[in-house]
Structure formats: structure tokens, C-alpha cells
Amino acid sequence: MAEARTLRVIGWRELVQLPELGLRAIPAKIDTGARTSSLHATILEEYARDGARYVRFAVDFPQQQVRQVCEAVQIDWRGVTSSNGETQLRRIIKTPLKIGPLRFRAEISLADRSDMRFPMLIGRSSLRRRFMVDSGHSWLQSPGREPERGHGP
Structure with missing residues (x-):
């Protein structure tokens, strides 16, 4: 049997x-x-350097x-279904993501989230085998943030 791994508990929103x-x-x-x-x-710009595809973004x-x-290396284009049910072709980058003390490489799609409350969304691929969510x-x-109980604004 595989060794049990201790998962860190995260809230429904994090910095x-x-x-x-x-x-x-x-x-x-x-x-x-x-x-x-x-x-x-x-x-802002797409370009190639040393045989890799890069994207510059704001x-x-x-x-x-x-x-x-x-700036980041673009590793893929992928169809991603958004919260409104539409599938969009999005650029995918892979870069280190740090949540609490854990740092790991994560695949992240670049999208226009200007109409969303949060500039970033953390999906289950990044959470898997690392975190348990306390909603x-x-x-x-x-x-630097005091933990809060409840669902907040």
C-alpha cells in the first residue's frame, strides 16, 4: 500500500x-x-527565441x-471550457506556482478574466495530491492575511 501523504488545507481563496x-x-x-x-x-507579443515559443503578456x-x-515559454494551445460553457483556445504556460510554503510547476492558461472577481483561478490539476480545500x-x-471563516464578499 502506498504511503499516505499529508495534504495542506487551503481556503476557497488564497494569495x-x-x-x-x-x-x-x-x-x-x-x-x-x-x-x-x-x-x-x-x-502583448508572441516571439521565438532559441527554438522556443514565447509570449509577452501584461x-x-x-x-x-x-x-x-x-514573459514565459508557451508550451501549448488548448481548448478550455469557461464558466459560461464556451470553449476557447488558450495559450498555456508552465511556471512555478507558490501556495503557502509549497512551490511547484503548474500549467496555467492565459485568459481575459477582467469580468471576474479574481485575476487568478487555481484548478484541480494544481491542487491534486497537494491540497485539501476547506470551502x-x-x-x-x-x-500576511488573517484566516477568515465564511464565504466573504
């Missing part, structure tokens, strides 16, 4: 980091119904009036 992209304290909704994680991004944080420009709490793995 996460994408350290190689220079993004810290990103408000993210944890969504076990979504397969792939998604980041709000505006595509991540806007309207509340702080901040725009961060990022009645928030900020359980968010340094």
Missing part, C-alpha cells in the same frame, strides 16, 4: 505567487471544478493600479 513572473500576492479563487489554472492576461491589478509585464474558510495559506 498565491508566480515567482518566475515576478507576481506576488495574487488573489486567487480555488476552483475544484476547473481542470486548469488560469491567469488574467493581456497578450497582468493588470486594477485595485492597486498596477500593470506587470511578464468555509479563506486565506489559510496566505502569509
Whole structure:
């Protein structure tokens, strides 16, 4: 029998980091119904370097009036079904994701999430074998935030 693994408990929303992209304290909704994680991004440029496909994109944080420009290797194009049931062809990048003390590589789709409350969504592929979700709490793995009970605004 395989050794039991201890899973970290996370809330329905957490502050996460994408350290190689220079993004810290990103408000993210944890969504076990979504397969792939998604980041709000505006595509600025596609280019090739050393035989790899790259994408330069901007991540806007309207509340702080901040725009961060990022670059990453694009590993794939993938059809992703959004919350409204439409399938969109999206760019996929793979980059380290940090939730609490855990850092691991995650596949993330780049999408226009400007009409969503959270600039990032964490899907079940990133959660699997690492986290258990407590949907009645928030900020359980968010340094600098006091954990909250309930579903919040």
C-alpha cells in the first residue's frame, strides 16, 4: 500500500505567487471544478527565441493600479471550457506556482478574466495530491492575511 501523504488545507481563496513572473500576492479563487489554472492576461507579443515559443503578456491589478509585464515559454494551445460553457483556445504556460510554503510547476492558461472577481483561478490539476480545500474558510495559506471563516464578499 502506498504511503499516505499529508495534504495542506487551503481556503476557497488564497494569495498565491508566480515567482518566475515576478507576481506576488495574487488573489486567487480555488476552483475544484476547473481542470486548469488560469491567469488574467493581456497578450502583448508572441516571439521565438532559441527554438522556443514565447509570449509577452501584461497582468493588470486594477485595485492597486498596477500593470506587470511578464514573459514565459508557451508550451501549448488548448481548448478550455469557461464558466459560461464556451470553449476557447488558450495559450498555456508552465511556471512555478507558490501556495503557502509549497512551490511547484503548474500549467496555467492565459485568459481575459477582467469580468471576474479574481485575476487568478487555481484548478484541480494544481491542487491534486497537494491540497485539501476547506470551502468555509479563506486565506489559510496566505502569509500576511488573517484566516477568515465564511464565504466573504
